[in-house]
Amino acid sequence: MPSSHSATVCALAAAAALRDGLNSSTFALSVVLATVVMYDAMGVRQAAGEHAREINEIKKQLGDDDSDNLPEKLGHRPVEVISGALLGILIAWLVNSIAGMPL
Secondary structure, eight states: OOOHHHHHHHHHHHHHHHHHOTTSHHHHHHHHHHHHHHHIIIIIHHHHHHHHHHHHHHHHHTTOOOSOOOOOOOSOOHHHHHHHHHHHHHHHHHHHHHHTSOO
């Protein structure tokens, strides 16, 4: 259920924060990357899935019942993106805690 893309980029951002601090350029860049990836996963790809659903419905209404429909599940719901983000942050924190030293 959680977005693996969100988990990955948020783990990267959390690891950068733990290793280099919140004022580092590494953390700033990773936050920008995380924002773009999560926006894409939730917004742009979700809209593409809605368009695919409508196109498939139009094809069905026109009598084209071929199995080559467009995939409709492209994006993530907000809860999937948020849970992925939290999972990524948790994993980075756990790895940092278990290692006993900064990443």
